[in-house]
Amino acid sequence: MDTGPALVSILRQGSYLIASIHTALDDSQMIRFQEDLIEQIGQRRSRGVIIDVAALDVLDSFGSKTLRNIGEMARLRGATTVIVGIQPDVAFAMVSLGMGTGSLYTALDLEEGLEYLDRNVRKDPGAVGTTSSSLS
């Protein structure tokens, strides 16, 4: 794992983290990726996370579940996660497999993902909790 080309890269872009998976990951590599990313959200005080999975050949039940967990954990740490780059055939296989991925935000590519974050990430932490009253 420590030798050879990096399997993933996690770059900071302002208050966002952009994580790219460069190659197929096995389960333990996926878990390590999850841990690294969640830790960096705290270190870098990130508000948004983009995970680029365009290089993944397969998103099976474990891979999807890990992405969901990352999204959920990131949310608990105050960051919004967007998955970008799911290939059409991978999407087809995920649906056929019967995976529920509803809780994940997705965007077509990196550009769309950044746009989504710009629109949805709270710029001002002081605003938390002040807008929910309109629901009632």
Next chain:
Amino acid sequence: MVQRFVHSRVANEAVADDIVQETLVRMLVAVERVEPGILEPYAIVTARNLVASMWREQERHRRNQHRIVDLRGPDSPDESLLEQEDRGAVAEALGRLSERDRRTLVAHEVSGQDTQSLAEELGVTAGAVAAQLNRSRARLRVEYLLALEPGGSVTDRCRPVLFAMSSGDRRRQREVDAARHLLECALCEKLSQPLLARGQRSDDQVRIRIHADADIVLARQSAREVAARLEFPRTDLTVIATAVSEIARNIVRFTEGGEVVVELLEEPRRGVRIVARDTGPGIPDVEAALVDGYSTYHGLGLGLPGARRLMDEFAVVSEVGRGTTVTMTKWRQEG
């Protein structure tokens, strides 16, 4: 007889006489170990080995002439011991063939009699002789390997399985459930290696051992590569790879290990078949395991039912305490 055999193969009179002498010496040494009935084939095999090793020696000399100095020392004592052991194994293996098989094999391989004249002697067709020779060779390989493993515990299942592996007959291998036996029997696992290595490795079948996380990725990538030869659409390739990923993960999670075999099918239609076997605890209730959300660890419980949805055909056979076999097929949609 030995003399005639050797002279028919070696042109140089003096060299041939040397080999005959050497054969006789070795026969005298071996005579106590060899059953009387097979002395004759034993002598022939011995002589043939000597001729062959002489040819090898000449070949080596020819190749190494440019080196001026022969770097290779004289045969070490244990090397000749190994050779003796080898000959003993051949003799023992020959002794285990039926009389008819042995005589035909020796007549063809050693005396050089062709299948046509053998067929006339035996009153059958040349094709039948060739088939018989193939069976005999396959059996000889098995018996030879078994003879070299005197300590091995051979069960009733071993010989049929090894024979099926040796003859490279896939249908027979399925009939005797060879793959499962190889997972369970360490001896056959080991002996089948040289048997598999000699067969022409067909590239329409790939076998991946599954033990650790990384093997899951390897298995699904291999499945994709093999299926790609049938020009499956990209979506189907991903679907197949995803299904393989799910069942390979089950092997890693729940069992000591297993294998995934990916095989291309031509009949009844073109397609790819994936067989995943393990020697794990087995699934007590297969029906329940095929329902979404059935999970014995903190997963989604999508493994088996998900893979079933992805593939066209799907079957699970499981025996508690013995292991599970998942067989699934994806057909190539034509046109």
